[in-house]
Amino acid sequence: MAEAIVPSQDLNKAAKPAKGEETSLITGSEAIAVACKLADVDVITAYPIRPYDTVMQYVAKLNANGEMDCEYIVAESEHSQFEIVKHASAVGARVFCGSSGVGWMYAMECLTVTPSLRIPMVAMVGNRALDDPGAFGVEHNDALAVRDLGWQLVWVDNPQEALDTALIAYRVAEDRRVFLPCAISCDGAFLTHSQALVKIPSKEKVDAFLPRYNRGDLLLHPDNPITVAPQANEDWLMEIRRQTAAAMERSAGVIREAYADFERIFGRKYGNPFFEEYMTDDADVVLVGMGTLSNPVRVAIRQMREEGKKVGFVRVRWFRPFAAEELAKSLSRFKAVGVIDRDFSLGSPFHSGVLATEVRTALYPSATRPPVLGFICGLGGREVTLPDVRKMSEKVYQAAAGKSQPGTQWIGLRE
Amino acid sequence: MATSDRELAELTHARAPMKLDMFKGVKKLPLEEFFTSGHRTCQGCESALVMKLMVKAAGPRTIVLGSTGCMYVANTTYYSTSWVVPWMHTQLGSSGSAALGTAAGLKALMRKGKIKDEPINVIAFCGEGGGADMGLAAISATLSHPDYNCLILMYDNESYANTDIQLSGLTPYGAHTTFSPPGKVKRIMHHRWKKNVAAMMAAGHPTCKFVATVCMSYPVHAMNAVRKGLTIGGPTFIHSLDPCPKGWDYDPMQSHELGELAVLTGVWPLYEVENGVLKLIGKTRDIADGRVKRQPVRDYLLRQGRFAHFTDDDFDYFQSKIDEMWNKWVIPGVIPFQKQLDDDKPPA
Numbered sequence: 001m002a003e004a005i006v007p008s009q010d011l012n013k014a015a016k017p018a019k020g021e022e023t024s025l026i027t028g029s030e031a032i033a034v035a036c037k038l039a040d041v042d043v044i045t046a047y048p049i050r051p052y053d054t055v056m057q058y059v060a061k062l063n064a065n066g067e068m069d070c071e072y073i074v075a076e077s078e079h080s081q082f083e084i085v086k087h088a089s090a091v092g093a094r095v096f097c098g099s100s101g102v103g104w105m106y107a108m109e110c111l112t113v114t115p116s117l118r119i120p121m122v123a124m125v126g127n128r129a130l131d132d133p134g135a136f137g138v139e140h141n142d143a144l145a146v147r148d149l150g151w152q153l154v155w156v157d158n159p160q161e162a163l164d165t166a167l168i169a170y171r172v173a174e175d176r177r178v179f180l181p182c183a184i185s186c187d188g189a190f191l192t193h194s195q196a197l198v199k200i201p202s203k204e205k206v207d208a209f210l211p212r213y214n215r216g217d218l219l220l221h222p223d224n225p226i227t228v229a230p231q232a233n234e235d236w237l238m239e240i241r242r243q244t245a246a247a248m249e250r251s252a253g254v255i256r257e258a259y260a261d262f263e264r265i266f267g268r269k270y271g272n273p274f275f276e277e278y279m280t281d282d283a284d285v286v287l288v289g290m291g292t293l294s295n296p297v298r299v300a301i302r303q304m305r306e307e308g309k310k311v312g313f314v315r316v317r318w319f320r321p322f323a324a325e326e327l328a329k330s331l332s333r334f335k336a337v338g339v340i341d342r343d344f345s346l347g348s349p350f351h352s353g354v355l356a357t358e359v360r361t362a363l364y365p366s367a368t369r370p371p372v373l374g375f376i377c378g379l380g381g382r383e384v385t386l387p388d389v390r391k392m393s394e395k396v397y398q399a400a401a402g403k404s405q406p407g408t409q410w411i412g413l414r415e
Numbered sequence: 416m417a418t419s420d421r422e423l424a425e426l427t428h429a430r431a432p433m434k435l436d437m438f439k440g441v442k443k444l445p446l447e448e449f450f451t452s453g454h455r456t457c458q459g460c461e462s463a464l465v466m467k468l469m470v471k472a473a474g475p476r477t478i479v480l481g482s483t484g485c486m487y488v489a490n491t492t493y494y495s496t497s498w499v500v501p502w503m504h505t506q507l508g509s510s511g512s513a514a515l516g517t518a519a520g521l522k523a524l525m526r527k528g529k530i531k532d533e534p535i536n537v538i539a540f541c542g543e544g545g546g547a548d549m550g551l552a553a554i555s556a557t558l559s560h561p562d563y564n565c566l567i568l569m570y571d572n573e574s575y576a577n578t579d580i581q582l583s584g585l586t587p588y589g590a591h592t593t594f595s596p597p598g599k600v601k602r603i604m605h606h607r608w609k610k611n612v613a614a615m616m617a618a619g620h621p622t623c624k625f626v627a628t629v630c631m632s633y634p635v636h637a638m639n640a641v642r643k644g645l646t647i648g649g650p651t652f653i654h655s656l657d658p659c660p661k662g663w664d665y666d667p668m669q670s671h672e673l674g675e676l677a678v679l680t681g682v683w684p685l686y687e688v689e690n691g692v693l694k695l696i697g698k699t700r701d702i703a704d705g706r707v708k709r710q711p712v713r714d715y716l717l718r719q720g721r722f723a724h725f726t727d728d729d730f731d732y733f734q735s736k737i738d739e740m741w742n743k744w745v746i747p748g749v750i751p752f753q754k755q756l757d758d759d760k761p762p763a
Contacts, residue, residue, distance in 0.1 A: 040527075042520065042523035042524060042527065042529075043516070043519050043520055043523050069527065070523060071519040071520075071522060071523040073515065073519060073560070075512070075556065076552050076553065076555070076556035077552060077553070079508065079509070079512070079553070080509070080511065080512040080515075080552070080553045080556060083505065083506060083509040083512035083513060083516060083553070084512045084515050084516035084519065085516060086516060087480065087503070087505065087512065087513045087515075087516030087517045087520065088516040088517065088519050088520030088523070089520065090503055090516075090517070090520070091478070091517055091520040091521050091524070092520065092524055092529070092530065093519070093520035093523050093524055095520075109506050110506065110509070113506060212529070220478060220501045220503050220517070221478070221501060221530075221535075222475060222476045222477065222478065222500065222501060222535060224501065225475075225498075225499060225500055225501045225502075226501055226502075227491055227496035227498050227501075227502045227503075228501075228502065228503035228504060229491075229503060229504035230491035230492060230493045230494075230496050230504070231487060231488050231491050231492055231493060231504075232492075232493035233493075235493065236493050236494075
């Protein structure tokens with residue numbers, strides 16, 4: 001089981017601090033709390049649910065110790081938690097919020113209105129299985145539930161990336177061309193509670209990267225007496241929807257700019273912002289997935305490589321906006337593709353997970369379309385083991401050889 | 416550590432609330448309106464009058480948050496908003512959160528020097544469905560935060576009037592609504608007694624400095640209550656009873672009179688709880704002090720079509736509950752506990 005938490009190569013490099021930086025051994029949740037401090041967030045609301053709430057425990061500690069200066073409010077439900085920061089953002093405050101599992105679903109009404117109000121909230125989702133039965137482990141269905149609503153969704157797989165992505169998320173969300181919320185997904189336990197060495201950038205560099213939030217002409221203030229979200233029907237709603245859609249369409253370009261600036265200012269390179277490729281250059285087949293399952297997948301791939309099996313891995317970071325064309329261009333190079341979903345989408349095409357359906361859709365316009373297998377794996381926090389990864393890789397190889405298989409297979413399931 | 420309210424305010428960086436003087440009479444009211452043309456409320460809508468006078472009392476340096484309901488749908492038709500002050504929609508159960516979030520955002524930005532530090536009124540309004548049913552927990556939470564200045568005003572027209580007159584937790588006993596229609600077998604479909612919301616808020620939130628009941632048949636009192644709620648500091652709550660021609664089924668010209676009857680029959684007591692001190696207002700005080708005799712509730716109920724199916728028994732039952740409220744409650748009209756009788760000792 002220990003293989004699953006072997007850090008990636010990049011993480012080991014993170015141990016050496018540059019000038020003005022310090023290095024700290026922290027969890028994914030703590031890394032995001034540190035990002036909130038560096039971003040000088042104005043209003044933060046907390047409500048307890050595992051596993052995301054570790055971020056709020058750390059925020060509370062930073063406030064208590066005078067290391068952070070924000071209005072820190074403990075709400076009485078997730079619904080209020082998200083509404084409070086939504087309204088604080090409307091009057092120009094930089095805000096942070098978050099939740100997990102059914103807590104995120106309890107806030108669903110507020111999650112729905114936040115993008116359409118063009119509120120650049122940044123939230124953390126500590127991914128957790130949805131009830132019932134109550135379970136603490138990771139599944140991605142919580143964050144994925146808002147995938148159609150205008151939330152930008154990004155999955156990270158280590159604490160350094162969590163901190164960096166939180167800063168990038170503010171930069172992108174608060175860009176006037178976008179003004180859409182962004183949720184950073186961190187796998188429950190595997191990332192929220194797992195420590196790694198993280199380079200903590202200087203405040204000066206963060207200030208250079210992240211301008212002040214400027215609500216501009218949308219500011220709710222007596223000096224700018226506007227009416228926000230008046231009631232509209234068939235007369236105007238379609239045009240309003242189109243504006244939100246156009247913002248999401250602009251987001252990809254803004255994300256690209258932000259990563260380029262991030263690299264320039266902090267000296268840390270993420271390559272393609274939307275997905276990360278691992279040992280794909282000469283790969284025959286690839287696995288695709290999101291979040292911390294990348295760790296066992298990478299380890300298994302290194303083992304399989306020693307046996308001469310050329311398997312690669314593509315880790316999707318940004319799920320919304322979904323980089324369909326780029327991803328299709330990348331995936332069409334391979335003989336077959338296996339998509340690992342740590343989620344389910346019951347009754348969907350081929351009874352696949354959410355990511356597999358998106359990948360198939362993205363590949364459809366391609367001239368060369370490799371077979372795509374869907375795998376449901378690691379639900380409820382079940383470990384994605386090395387034998388699981390090898391089994392999935394073998395099935396993808398079989399698909400490459402033309403062997404017909406079910407479109408979706410559950411891996412690591414007890415018989 | 417804080418040893419007094421003032422020190423607590425300093426500790427929590429509370430901002431100074433707006434200074435607003437009390438109005439001395441209806442002839443002294445300002446002419447300037449901040450809720451103007453553009454709305455499409457019904458004829459005789461008292462809730463529209465609440466909006467108009469609420470924001471007239473608050474003045475131009477005010478942000479208003481409106482939760483879903485009549486006063487959202489009828490007042491902010493796209494491109495014809497009736498609000499002169501900044502206004503924002505909030506979700507049905509979110510008036511408490513909207514008030515808190517807006518106040519917290521302003522406070523953070525002022526405290527950190529990101530915007531000009533000045534008093535800005537924050538008012539969130541809700542209907543009684545959004546406030547006393549769905550939004551009760553959020554309002555309660557907000558009233559427990561001493562360091563944010565905001566007023567939550569609940570306009571109570573005693574049904575979900577915007578969605579077709581469905582019963583709410585504040586619909587009076589027995590009233591005919593689309594969810595409680597009198598039928599051939601069951602005459603009374605709604606058996607619940609109206610929640611006692613203002614007293615609940617006052618009793619349940621000891622640090623909340625101001626809670627009031629108002630009715631727009633007594634507009635100067637209502638406007639002064641708004642001013643007190645904004646001036647006193649911290650979160651405050653006002654519960655307004657609003658006769659509704661559509662939901663209560665009466666001629667729109669009678670709205671004002673029905674509001675008066677609600678008070679004169681003792682059904683709707685007017686009071687304020689300011690820093691923990693209860694003050695009965697106007698005719699309600701006269702009733703409590705015995706200077707004015709309560710009118711029979713029949714005078715009030717018979718004017719409304721929603722009680723047209725009532726029999727004598729129903730009127731008697733309603734009257735008996737109101738009598739109980741005035742004769743037996745430990746604080747008549749306000750707190751529904753009854754004193755333990757001397758010979759009613761609990762078992763040893």
